[in-house]
Amino acid sequence: MGQDVRVTPESWTARGEARVRGASGRDLLVFGGIPGEPADVWVQHSGQHQALGLWRSSPTPHEHRVEPPCDRYTPCGGCPLMHLDQPGQERARRALVRAALDGEGLDDVTLGAWHASPDGEDAFRHVVKVGAGYSDHGHVRVGAWGRRSRSIVPIPKCPVATPTLRRAMSSIAHHVIELGIKPYDPESDRGVLRAVVARQSRSSGEVLLTLVVGRRVRALVDLAEALAQDVTEVVGVWAHVNDDPGNAIYSRDEDGAVGVRPLLGRSWIEDVLNGVSYRIGPGDFFQTNPSVAEVLYRRTLDGLKLVSDSAFVDLYAGVGGLALQAASRGVWSMGVEGLEGAVLRARDAAHRNELTAEFVCGDVGALLPDVKRRLAGRRPMVAINPARRGLEEGVVERLIDLEPRRIAYISCNPRALAHDLASFRAHGYQIGEVELFDMFPNTAHVETLVVLTGEDPDAPTRRAPKRRVVRAR
Numbered sequence: 001m002g003q004d005v006r007v008t009p010e011s012w013t014a015r016g017e018a019r020v021r022g023a024s025g026r027d028l029l030v031f032g033g034i035p036g037e038p039a040d041v042w043v044q045h046s047g048q049h050q051a052l053g054l055w056r057s058s059p060t061p062h063e064h065r066v067e068p069p070c071d072r073y074t075p076c077g078g079c080p081l082m083h084l085d086q087p088g089q090e091r092a093r094r095a096l097v098r099a100a101l102d103g104e105g106l107d108d109v110t111l112g113a114w115h116a117s118p119d120g121e122d123a124f125r126h127v128v129k130v131g132a133g134y135s136d137h138g139h140v141r142v143g144a145w146g147r148r149s150r151s152i153v154p155i156p157k158c159p160v161a162t163p164t165l166r167r168a169m170s171s172i173a174h175h176v177i178e179l180g181i182k183p184y185d186p187e188s189d190r191g192v193l194r195a196v197v198a199r200q201s202r203s204s205g206e207v208l209l210t211l212v213v214g215r216r217v218r219a220l221v222d223l224a225e226a227l228a229q230d231v232t233e234v235v236g237v238w239a240h241v242n243d244d245p246g247n248a249i250y251s252r253d254e255d256g257a258v259g260v261r262p263l264l265g266r267s268w269i270e271d272v273l274n275g276v277s278y279r280i281g282p283g284d285f286f287q288t289n290p291s292v293a294e295v296l297y298r299r300t301l302d303g304l305k306l307v308s309d310s311a312f313v314d315l316y317a318g319v320g321g322l323a324l325q326a327a328s329r330g331v332w333s334m335g336v337e338g339l340e341g342a343v344l345r346a347r348d349a350a351h352r353n354e355l356t357a358e359f360v361c362g363d364v365g366a367l368l369p370d371v372k373r374r375l376a377g378r379r380p381m382v383a384i385n386p387a388r389r390g391l392e393e394g395v396v397e398r399l400i401d402l403e404p405r406r407i408a409y410i411s412c413n414p415r416a417l418a419h420d421l422a423s424f425r426a427h428g429y430q431i432g433e434v435e436l437f438d439m440f441p442n443t444a445h446v447e448t449l450v451v452l453t454g455e456d457p458d459a460p461t462r463r464a465p466k467r468r469v470v471r472a473r
């Protein structure tokens with residue numbers, strides 16, 4: 001099966017493979033390859049539109065090539081840039097962002113600082129998502145969804161997860177097998193466990209587990225109890241039913257909410273970023289790498305050049321990330337977020353941190369006219385941090401209608417970012433340097449921050465809108 005070829009890839013794919021352009025557009029994507037490095041590649045799969053290959057060796061290894069420090073590097077595939085040293089990974093991420101900007105005609109936009117992960121490239125991951133399924137030999141397994149397949153690869157020594165989350169993953173795998181809990185198969189609607197989302201707080205060490213299941217059964221309570229006994233950092237275990245077809249981890253209702261039922265303990269953990277304490281519940285978004293998030297938040301607010309009478313609007317606010325950081329600098333602050341649970345936790349965090357910030361729940365696009373009314377003619381400083389797909393249709397126009405002085409755009413998807421930046425430029429906004437943050441070391445993902453400047457950003461303002469007393473519900 002397969003064949004060996006000698007090739008020299010030219011560029012990176014967004015998934016972190018090295019691309020060899022093929023005749024008539026049929027590319028070869030090489031896992032473990034590096035653009036510019038001649039390589040012997042095993043072609044594992046040859047499809048109509050693309051071929052997939054695995055790097056075997058190189059006659060002249062690239063200066064940035066290293067031995068990946070993980071024995072599951074190839075079957076797991078979750079860390080596709082682990083075969084590069086840190087300067088090599090930075091170069092790859094810069095190339096991906098550059099290509100995305102150039103693709104939208106933004107060749108004049110420059111790339112700025114690279115912010116390395118302060119805690120290093122190992123054990124930075126404070127959230128892990130593992131699947132339940134079967135090995136190629138039909139044994140029940142809990143682990144990563146394998147590279148370009150859905151078979152499960154156990155990753156008990158995963159070097160990028162925190163040591164506690166590693167223990168939690170091993171414990172889940174052990175007890176799932178011991179309790180005879182079968183993996184859920186949405187096609188046949190048989191079995192129980194589909195996935196587990198585990199989050200650890202960097203500040204308290206506590207762990208919250210969400211078991212994603214096709215159905216709820218009594219054995220899940222036994223599993224929760226066994227896990228909490230084994231891994232003492234576990235303070236809460238929740239069940240979320242998802243019997244939908246497809247590969248999405250969560251099944252969201254029409255409001256985007258993730259329904260959960262208690263199995264054991266509390267529904268939240270707390271984490272502290274730059275001195276502000278946040279509460280995170282099952283299904284909430286919170287940054288993967290908290291030490292990078294701290295740098296990102298500081299750079300964002302510094303880049304906006306907030307002054308005491310600024311009005312700050314945090315769109316896609318999650319559990320209050322940037323809105324609460326701005327409030328802690330004494331700035332009038334409001335956040336808009338679609339998930340009700342996250343909004344309740346953001347309000348609660350404002351209360352507990354003794355900060356004044358308003359949070360509204362709903363779709364950003366739909367709520368922007370209300371935000372404009374609330375600003376009562378003031379030109380705000382805005383931060384936007386949408387999901388991977390970028391801004392929904394119409395959001396750029398409604399946002400421009402607020403006449404923001406500056407907009408800080410935080411993105412984890414360079415292509416969506418570039419597309420939206422082109423729209424902001426068409427509306428007259430000046431695009432600053434794109435800074436890169438190593439939020440996800442060893443992967444092809446990169447977090448970026450860019451500040452856009454509107455007309456006369458520092459013109460004097462009337463006082464910020466009157467503060468409302470916001471009580472936690």
Ligand SMILES: C[S@@+](CC[C@H](N)C(=O)[O-])C[C@H]1O[C@@H](n2cnc3c(N)ncnc32)[C@H](O)[C@@H]1O
Pocket residue numbers: 285286287315316317318319320321322336337338339342362363364365385386387388392
């Ligand atoms: C990438 S996260 C950013 C969270 C936050 N800025 C932080 O630093 O933790 C995106 C957030 O946007 C929310 N979201 C996605 N689409 C939305 C929409 N159309 N309207 C409101 N919120 C939305 C998600 O629930 C998620 O909390």
